[in-house]
Amino acid sequence: xxxxxxxxxxxxxxxxxxxxxxxxxxxxxxxxxAITAQLKxxxxxxxxxxxxxxxxxxxxxxxxxxxxSKIRIIVQLVVVATLVIIVDQVLKAFSYQLSKExxxxxxxxxxxxxxxxxxxxxxxxxxxxxxxxxxxxNALGYGVILIIVGFFRELLGSGTLLGFPVLGDPxxxxxxxxxxxxxxxxxxxxxxxxxxxxxxxxxxxxxxKALIEEH
Amino acid sequence: xxxxxxKNSYTIIFSIAMVVVVGSLLAFIAGALKDRITENKRIExxxxxxxxxxxNENTEGSxxxxxxxxxxxxxxxxxxxxxxxxxxxxATPDDNAYLIDVKKEQAKAKAGDxxxxxxxxxxxxxxxxxxxxxxxxGLWDAVWAYVAMDENMVVQGAYFDHQGETAxxxxxxxxxxxxxxxxxxxxxxxxxxxxxxxxxKSNADPLNKDKEDNEVDAIAGATITGDGVSAMIRKDLKLYxxxxxxxxxxx
Numbered sequence: 104x105x106x107x108x109x110x111x112x113x114x115x116x117x118x119x120x121x122x123x124x125x126x127x128x129x130x131x132x133x134x135x136x137a138i139t140a141q142l143k144x145x146x147x148x149x150x151x152x153x154x155x156x157x158x159x160x161x162x163x164x165x166x167x168x169x170x171x172s173k174i175r176i177i178v179q180l181v182v183v184a185t186l187v188i189i190v191d192q193v194l195k196a197f198s199y200q201l202s203k204e205x206x207x208x209x210x211x212x213x214x215x216x217x218x219x220x221x222x223x224x225x226x227x228x229x230x231x232x233x234x235x236x237x238x239x240x241n242a243l244g245y246g247v248i249l250i251i252v253g254f255f256r257e258l259l260g261s262g263t264l265l266g267f268p269v270l271g272d273p274x275x276x277x278x279x280x281x282x283x284x285x286x287x288x289x290x291x292x293x294x295x296x297x298x299x300x301x302x303x304x305x306x307x308x309x310x311x312k313a314l315i316e317e318h
Numbered sequence: 319x320x321x322x323x324x325k326n327s328y329t330i331i332f333s334i335a336m337v338v339v340v341g342s343l344l345a346f347i348a349g350a351l352k353d354r355i356t357e358n359k360r361i362e363x364x365x366x367x368x369x370x371x372x373x374n375e376n377t378e379g380s381x382x383x384x385x386x387x388x389x390x391x392x393x394x395x396x397x398x399x400x401x402x403x404x405x406x407x408x409a410t411p412d413d414n415a416y417l418i419d420v421k422k423e424q425a426k427a428k429a430g431d432x433x434x435x436x437x438x439x440x441x442x443x444x445x446x447x448x449x450x451x452x453x454x455x456g457l458w459d460a461v462w463a464y465v466a467m468d469e470n471m472v473v474q475g476a477y478f479d480h481q482g483e484t485a486x487x488x489x490x491x492x493x494x495x496x497x498x499x500x501x502x503x504x505x506x507x508x509x510x511x512x513x514x515x516x517x518x519k520s521n522a523d524p525l526n527k528d529k530e531d532n533e534v535d536a537i538a539g540a541t542i543t544g545d546g547v548s549a550m551i552r553k554d555l556k557l558y559x560x561x562x563x564x565x566x567x568x569x
Contacts, residue, residue: 193351
């Protein structure tokens with residue numbers, strides 16, 4: 104046996120594909136639309152969510168026996184908000200440039216429904232180690248989709264990847280721009296993110312028919 | 319567990335305890351990190367001012383500040399004088415003018431009080447720079463800038479920043495290709511009247527070869543951010559005009 108038992112490994116691997124929080128559970132769409140105009144922002148957001156979710160799931164799991172069920176949603180909200188504020192403050196103090204770039208995204212983590220969803224659905228009923236793995240797994244699943252969407256939106260919308268011009272210079276008309284290619288500014292707007300997510304869902308379900316719900 | 323978590327009294331005690339614990343934790347962290355955060359903001363201001371006058375570590379295509387550790391030293395070296403302008407054109411030296419909060423000064427002006435206008439005088443390779451901090455509104459939140467000018471109000475460099483403009487669109491005002499367009503651009507028209515610099519969508523000059531048209535090329539998809547930047551330049555830099563007029567007279 105390795106570090107993880109089969110059941111534990113499933114907690115990490117399932118959300119990456121067949122139980123993906125965005126494409127299957129359709130959670131966390133809001134932030135997936137908002138920040139995927141650039142690949143870098145997607146990567147940074149994924150890392151932040153991995154951290155907050157791993158930590159949050161552990162904290163909720165630790166407290167699962169003492170949280171009054173009537174106010175559990177508020178307690179979950181307080182935990183996410185506290186973690187996010189701590190991350191924000193620590194970054195501002197020790198890595199100011201990074202915190203400037205993250206700026207708006209850190210606040211957005213609070214509104215990410217995946218986090219609340221996993222607290223409610225998993226951490227409240229499972230032990231610390233399993234909750235931690237579940238948090239990391241779901242955050243990774245979220246991150247994978249974010250990065251795929253960010254890749255296509257930045258490439259087709261700005262002609263760059265991580266800020267590097269990979270398709271040439273649109274103003275000086277070099278690279279592919281010299282043969283008449285134009286950036287599609289529409290890719291930078293939120294509706295196209297929804298369409299890209301839709302295409303991912305389509306591809307995924309056509310490859311794995313078991314994922315198609317019956318109506 | 320023996321505790322009955324369903325009871326109302328337990329719920330109330332739990333919430334009180336939670337608020338106290340979380341509240342003191344956050345207050346403690348904020349208090350412990352406050353000095354470092356203020357210090358970081360101070361250094362950032364110095365870096366911004368230096369950036370505007372061309373003291374930076376730009377590489378091709380991307381903007382970079384001087385290193386944090388060197389900011390203070392370079393700031394002392396390049397910024398020869400810091401002024402606070404009041405009553406139009408009276409300039410008083412003030413060594414901490416760069417710490418003046420432009421947002422607060424704008425609020426003061428709105429409330430009918432006198433607004434203090436900081437201006438930093440820098441010198442590099444025998445050339446004099448006048449750097450003014452300005453602030454305005456973008457699409458979502460504040461945008462601000464440090465604009466370095468010569469004595470004829472011709473822009474010598476600019477650093478733009480923003481609070482929360484859209485990534486990939488409005489946020490690109492802090493990209494080099496946008497900021498560099500301002501270099502050499504005139505703020506006054508041919509007869510010496512202040513017109514500012516318009517972020518134009520229709521100037522048909524994407525390479526920005528015409529420096530005297532008072533226009534730079536806009537970012538596609540960032541109309542409102544661009545308009546905000548134009549308005550900020552028009553409104554805030556205009557306040558410095560009497561100082562520059564006076565400067566010419568005395569020279």
